[in-house]
Amino acid sequence: MTTSSLPSWLHELAEIAASVRAEQLAPRFPHPPEDARPAAVLLLFADGPDGPELLLTERAATLRNHAGQISFPGGGSDPADGVGRAGAIATALREAQEEVGLDPVAVEVFGVLPTLWLPPSNFAVTPVLAYWHQREQLEPVSAAEVGHVLHQPLDHLLDPDNRFSVVHPSGWRGPAFDLGGGTPLWGFTAGVISRLFEVVGWERPWDDTVERPVPGSL
Numbered sequence: 388m389t390t391s392s393l394p395s396w397l398h399e400l401a402e403i404a405a406s407v408r409a410e411q412l413a414p415r416f417p418h419p420p421e422d423a424r425p426a427a428v429l430l431l432f433a434d435g436p437d438g439p440e441l442l443l444t445e446r447a448a449t450l451r452n453h454a455g456q457i458s459f460p461g462g463g464s465d466p467a468d469g470v471g472r473a474g475a476i477a478t479a480l481r482e483a484q485e486e487v488g489l490d491p492v493a494v495e496v497f498g499v500l501p502t503l504w505l506p507p508s509n510f511a512v513t514p515v516l517a518y519w520h521q522r523e524q525l526e527p528v529s530a531a532e533v534g535h536v537l538h539q540p541l542d543h544l545l546d547p548d549n550r551f552s553v554v555h556p557s558g559w560r561g562p563a564f565d566l567g568g569g570t571p572l573w574g575f576t577a578g579v580i581s582r583l584f585e586v587v588g589w590e591r592p593w594d595d596t597v598e599r600p601v602p603g604s605l
Contacts, residue, residue: 390402390497392495392518392520393495393497393518394434394439394518396439397432397439397497397518399587399588400497400498400516400583400587401497401498401516403586403587404497404498404499404500404516405498407500407501407583407586408501409501409502409503411582411586412500412501412503412514412578412579412582412583412586413503413504413575413578413579413582414582416503416504416505416506417501417503417504418504419502419503419504419509419510419511420504420509422509423504423509423510423511424463424464424508424509424510424511425463425464425470425474425475425478425510425511425513426461426462426463426464426478426505426510426511426512426513427461427462427464427474427475427476427478427479427482427512427513427514427515428458428459428460428461428462428479428482428512428513428514428515428576429442429459429460429461429479429480429482429483429489429515429517430459430500430514430515430516430517430579430583431459431460431483431489431494431517431518431519432516432517432518432519432541433518433519433522433538434522435522435538435540437540437542438540438541438542439540439541439542440538440539440540440541441539441541441544441580442459442460442483442487442489442519442525442536442537442538442539443457443458443459443536443537443539443572443576444457444458444459444460444486444487444527444533444534444535444536444537445457445458445533445534445535445536445537445570446458446532446533446534456570456573456574456576457537457566457570457571457572457573457576457577458575458576459514459576459579460479460482460483460486460487460489461478461479461482461483461512462478462482462486462532463478463510464478465478465481468481472499475499475502475513475515476496476499476515478513479513479515479517480494480496480515480517484528485528485529485532486527486528486529486532486533487525487526487527487528487533487536488525488526488528489519489525490521493519493520493521494517494518494519494520495517495518495519495520496515496516496517497516497517497518498515498516499513499514499515499516500513500514500515500516500579500583501513503575503579505575512575514579524538525538537566539566541589543566543567544564544572544580544584545584545589545590545591546591547591547592547593547594549564549565549566549567550562550563550564550565550593550594550595550597551563551564551565551571551594551595551597551598551599552595552596552597552598552599553571553573553598553599553600553601553602554598554599554600554601555600555601556600556601559601560598561573561574561577561578562577562578562581562582562595563577563599564577564580564581570602571599571602573601573602
């Protein structure tokens, strides 16, 4: 695809997006079963006051699934969204507008990653890559879904001092990020970010032997 309308720091990501394989982003559960429910999330990049950033949300503490966790804007597909690539884009943009008030007109979609399986909720999640040309500060629209909006600088996410591994009593282990607040970024969202940064060549060497327990597992 053309990258002329994107900032130079996103060119490589835009160029490799179509060739990224599901196994590179979710090596344990790359392919959803046939009965998985379609969903999409938005990986929205922007130029912020502290440099390139990624939009994240802290889910409301009252939600039934993944309460209080850091995640991408997104959710389950509606029939009106359609199917395939166009349907995933429609779902991701609609959910972001409903959750945090993002104006879809200000967003340029530049890639769609492979659909991944989220076993706990049996969602088939398609990550949509986009750039936000008219970046502005956002706030939660639906307090029932979103507790806080995080305009997270990429430099903070890539800092090795903010990287560690989380370990569950079951033996599950995965990458995580210290965002500087009380809630770390871990789980599905952290896995996608960590492995995508590695694929595109943004990752800085970090010590994955530094471990913390999964939040709430003790």
